[in-house]
Amino acid sequence: MKKFLIKFAITFLILITYILISGFMISPYQFKTNEMSLNFAGIDEKWNGFKIVHISDIHYLKTVDNKMLNSIIEEINLINPDIIILSGDLLNNTISYSDANINELKDNLKKMEAKLGKYIVKGDNDIEEKWEDIISYSDFIDISDKYEYIFKDNNTPILISGAKDEKDFKIDTCFKIYVTHKPDDIDTVKYKEYDLILAGHSMGGINIPLIGRIGLPNGAQKYSYGKYNVDNSILIVSNGLGTDQTKFRFMNKPSINFYRIKKWDNKSHFYLLVEPNPPNLSPSAASLSAIKYFWNTAWPIASPFLIVMSSSLIL
Numbered sequence: 474m475k476k477f478l479i480k481f482a483i484t485f486l487i488l489i490t491y492i493l494i495s496g497f498m499i500s501p502y503q504f505k506t507n508e509m510s511l512n513f514a515g516i517d518e519k520w521n522g523f524k525i526v527h528i529s530d531i532h533y534l535k536t537v538d539n540k541m542l543n544s545i546i547e548e549i550n551l552i553n554p555d556i557i558i559l560s561g562d563l564l565n566n567t568i569s570y571s572d573a574n575i576n577e578l579k580d581n582l583k584k585m586e587a588k589l590g591k592y593i594v595k596g597d598n599d600i601e602e603k604w605e606d607i608i609s610y611s612d613f614i615d616i617s618d619k620y621e622y623i624f625k626d627n628n629t630p631i632l633i634s635g636a637k638d639e640k641d642f643k644i645d646t647c648f649k650i651y652v653t654h655k656p657d658d659i660d661t662v663k664y665k666e667y668d669l670i671l672a673g674h675s676m677g678g679i680n681i682p683l684i685g686r687i688g689l690p691n692g693a694q695k696y697s698y699g700k701y702n703v704d705n706s707i708l709i710v711s712n713g714l715g716t717d718q719t720k721f722r723f724m725n726k727p728s729i730n731f732y733r734i735k736k737w738d739n740k741s742h743f744y745l746l747v748e749p750n751p752p753n754l755s756p757s758a759a760s761l762s763a764i765k766y767f768w769n770t771a772w773p774i775a776s777p778f779l780i781v782m783s784s785s786l787i788l
Contacts, residue, residue: 560654570603596673654672654673660695668705677712
């Protein structure tokens with residue numbers, strides 16, 4: 474019995490150490506890119522292949538410093554999106570930003586490239602005076618409680634809105650996007666008018682195997698992570714890029730979401746940007762892609778159990 478208790482204590486200590494190292498020192502700084510193909514029957518054929526990058530909850534200088542932000546921007550620019558959407562909490566209200574911090578952030582955000590526009594809504598952490606200065610300089614369009622039309626050539630436009638109240642949209646559109654910071658807020662708007670709803674705020678919580686996600690903030694209790702089919706609309710909650718109160722993420726890496734809007738049916742398919750066996754890759758590139766896929770998905774889930782098993786065998 475005593476030997477068993479010693480084994481259990483050592484195994485538990487190893488597991489806790491792994492969780493702490495992964496949660497505080499590794500996961501918050503390893504972002505990934507998720508790609509999702511979203512298919513809609515109503516969208517104009519001429520918008521087929523429309524590319525959206527969706528990011529959220531940067532909480533600048535909490536864990537996302539200048540170096541990490543530059544890496545994120547480089548990844549976004551490689552995607553070459555039509556539009557970029559930032560669904561709130563660019564800043565963190567616990568941080569006192571210097572003028573140098575603000576200027577650095579403005580210069581970096583200005584380097585984000587989108588062919589048809591960059592759009593943003595306020596989050597509960599966004600300090601109004603500094604936030605407005607940052608987004609106006611960096612060419613983001615504030616759609617908090619407003620809406621805009623996205624035009625391309627002579628096609629029927631796309632509507633993008635952050636308006637909480639019902640608006641009288643004066644131009645016919647073929648596709649409507651609603652952006653909010655807190656996903657649970659969609660229950661207070663007429664979301665059925667929209668095809669695609671994008672939100673953030675939750676940052677995915679803390680993902681515990683066999684238990685689920687814990688530590689979810691108010692405003693992201695009902696809709697907390699990933700994709701939801703809400704009546705005839707699709708809601709996607711971003712995992713976010715930063716951290717808020719605690720610099721901790723476990724089995725929940727920061728992420729950039731990349732959506733391809735396609736003319737098809739109402740079904741959608743989710744897959745990683747780096748797939749296990751993506752098409753048109755050489756065998757060596759496909760092998761590397763498979764390793765990255767395993768590292769981003771299977772390994773975070775399997776590793777705690779492998780640690781427990783191996784430590785039991787050693788002891």
